[in-house]
Amino acid sequence: MAKIIAIANQKGGVGKTTSAISLSSSLAHFNRRVLLLDMDPQGNSSRGVGTDVSVISRSIYDALLKGVDINKVIRKTPMKNLELIPANLKLAGTEAELNSTNGEPYFLLKNALINLKKDYDYIIIDCPPSLGLLSLNALVASHSVLIPVQCEYFAMEAVAQILATISRIQTNYNSELMIEGFLLTMYDPRTRLGTEISTQVRGLFKENTFITQIPRNISLPEASARGIPITLYRPTSSGSLAYLSLAKEVLDHET
């Protein structure tokens, strides 16, 4: 059975999408079969693996709310081991629609994923920058959550908020939900803030913080803009090497 990991933090611009794409492609690089699931209406992780979300006819929206078979929404990417369930703007403004579905609005994604026919080793979910129903659906459906923390002001406030949400989900909907780890992103050891946040996170969540820190690296936004995962675009860049090392840590959690 696939291990399902949500990449979540309600703060925007902290590296969720970049981490979702790059961790997915790194796991695929290590021969794992990976499904990248885009839950953000902005569709950036879909674009990041080469899908033009403005022209697709089916997306996660159709599987969640229109009764379309989730297997028919899966698409290929530039990597053999990596497949995609895309999202686009249709998913925006669906909170009311999600709430008014028959049954339980928190379980739509979990129930859809049960119908996946193909076996994957990992399903990586890119969450939107809010803790609304889309992110909650992702957390309910996941085995664990990876929390990117940008080494910036107010990083710790965001962490406190997401931890409160995780504990609410654990109590009410998904008692199995684990923390895969905190991931320090856009880390710059030359700035005091960078080292301060890193020290704080490691002080508070020692066991749960990945040893790997993701450096600032221009190849990462470039790869996203070209729709090619970093492991293919610039395999030896510092960004690529960091995400490969993150993937090794995630693989170590298997045992």
Ligand SMILES: Nc1ncnc2c1ncn2[C@@H]1O[C@H](COP(=O)(O)OP(=O)(O)O)[C@@H](O)[C@H]1O
């Ligand atoms: N390690 C990095 N180095 C340089 N730029 C990065 C890095 N990680 C993310 N970015 C850029 O920062 C912006 C926000 O990152 P993104 O992954 O989209 O965050 P989120 O999904 O949390 O909003 C994007 O333009 C992205 O390309």
Ligand SMILES: [Mg+2]
């Ligand atoms: Mg994003």
